Structure formats: structure tokens, C-alpha cells
Amino acid sequence: MTSSRQSKVSVLSSSSRSRITPAPSKDALWRNSLLFILSLAAGSLDVTGFLGLGGLFTAHITGNLVVLAARLAVHEPSSLSHVISVPVFVMILILTRLFVAGLDRIAIPSLLPLLVLQFFFLLVALSVSLAAGRQADPYGPELTLVGMLAVSGMAVQNALVRVSLAGAPSTAVMTTNVSVFTMDVGEIWFGRNQVGRAKVRVRARRTWPAIAGFVLGCIFGAVCERAFGLVALAVPTLISLSAIGFGLSGMDRRSNLDGAWPALISSAADKRDAAL
Secondary structure, X not given: OHHHHHHHXXXXXXXXXXXXXOOOOHHHHHHHHHHHHHHHHHHXXXXXHXXXXXXXXXXXXXXXXXXXXXXXXXXXXXXXXXXXXXXXXXXXHHHXXXXXXXXXXXXXXXXXXXXXXXXXXXXXXXXXXXXXXXXXXXXXXXXXXXXXXXXXXXXXXXXXXXXOOOOOOOOOOOHHHHHHHHHHHHHHHHOOOHHHHHHHHHHHHHHHHHHHHHHHHHHHHHHHHHHHHHHHHHHHHHHHHHHHHHHHHHHOOHHHOOXXXXXHOOOOHHHHHHHO
8 A cells, every 4th residue: 555655646746847948047048048149130131231342242142142042033232242242241151160179179258259259340340330430332342341351250150059059959040940930839739748848948038038139130230221320230249249248158157057058167169069
């Protein structure tokens, strides 16, 4: 009798535990806030570049291939910025990866240096655009340079999410995020596997801040660009500066971070290479 009662109690306790969804920790809120901020910067920069730099996508970089192909199909001239944007993006990605490898060698976590590097690119882009003036030709050399600096900043952000925030959703391209989030919501609502529903619920919690941040960034960036022109580049620049502040606050949580986000504790090169 005693053993049977104990087995029933254990079954009931285990089943009740399986139904409990743990509340997000402070660290999860911090990490989601950082994803939101990075997406906010990417969305505002992308729409500002599209409106002020002759239809250049600075975050959704492969969109420039579509624009380039469309112009070639109708025999319209293509701007230099659209032609070189993807090669510049790839080059900066490679250089960023080499930079992270150097940080790994001296055991420096990559998050904060990459946040600073992204801010540097955006700050220089803003400075050059202000020097060029509001009447500058969007296809001229000055604003072409501005566009490539913005593309470089987004290349650093893409690399940052990949190597410094392993397992995080993209903060610059939303197609995959929207697809994953939609399917996860469907699984949460209609799925029958309790374990699977718990997993996708966790993933949905870290995906929606990126989507929301990007959408709000696009709206805010569009309003600012229409009102102030390329001075609106100050918006993603200041947002990226605030991301550095969040990075600094994250460094104070080293002893509390979970294994899913190891880059703030150490460079974790072996885990990152496994994820790649």
C-alpha cells in the first residue's frame, strides 16, 4: 500500500511539473531586450537606406540582388551601390569572423567588441551623410560610401548574432523569423506533443522580440527619413549605442548566464564552431 501510494504521488508530481511552464528569467528578459534593440536598429536602417539611398537595402541585403536583376531585365542603369553591396557584405563578414578568431585567441568575449564595431560603422555613415548634405546625389560617391558603411554595420550585426548569441533568431532578415514564429504558434495552439509544445514556446518567446523590433524600426525609420532625410541615420546609430549599454550590463551577469548563450561567459569557440 505504501509503495503504491508513493508511486501515485510521484506520478502526480511529475505530471504536474510537466504542465508548469517556467517563467522567463531576468537573463532571458535581458537577452530578448538586446534582440529587440538590434532588430529596431536594423529595421530603421533598412528603411532609411531604401528611401534615402536610391532603393538600397542595407539590412535585407539579398533584396539588392532582386533590384539589380529587375533593372537589368528592363535595361535600366544599375547603381554602383546595388552592384557592390553583396560583395562588400560578404567581405565584412569574413573580416569580422577573422576578428572574432583573434578575440578567441586572447580569450575576449566577442559580443561587446562587435557591438562597438557596428556602432563605429553607423557613426561614420551618419557623419559622411551629414557632410554630404541633404541635396547629395543618392547615386554619387559620397552616399555610395554611406550605403556601404551601413551595409558593413549590418554585416557585423549578422555576424554578432551568429557567433556571440548562438541560437538567437536573425535580427536583420525577418522572412525566416516570421515563418518559424507562425509555425510555432500553430504548434502551441494545435500540437498534441507536450514536450514539443514546450520547446516551440521557448523558441517563440525569443523570436517575437526580433520581429516586433524590426517592424517598429521600419515604421520609426520611415517617419524620420521623410521628415529629416538622411539625418534619420542618427536613429539606428543611437539605437546601436544603446545596444552597447545592454552589452555592458550583460557582462555583469556572467555568473548567471545559461548554457544557451555562452558567448558572454567566454569566447566558447568550440561550441560556436559546432553551431556553424
